[in-house]
Amino acid sequence: MKGAANDAMGNAKQGVGKAVGNDRLRAQGKAQEVKGESQKAMGRAKDAIKDATNL
Template sequence: MGSTSDKASGLANEAVGKAKEGVGKAVGNDRLRAEGAAQEAKGKVQKAVGDAKSAVKDATNKTAAAINKNL
């Protein structure tokens, strides 16, 4: 996935995870709370991956621009 899609998936997973966790808490379902927490954590990791990809892409583009400027 690209950085933008990783970030979007991460945000979606975080939101769904928070919702699951909230529902699990409201109805007293520990399994649902755990699933929600796990999905929320997965979302945070996906967002971090997207941020890392963006940073690498930006650094690569800056380096390429500097090299091309010197040519």
């Protein structure tokens, strides 16, 4: 959940930053989006490990 929220919020920040011409906000949004994507990937990896050990 946390990863999806960071991903969505990052996308929103990028959009607002682009709309108002704020490069700093766009950069913050991109960083938050990347953080969310990595959190989602970590969650998928943990799920895969759980599935593999519960055979």
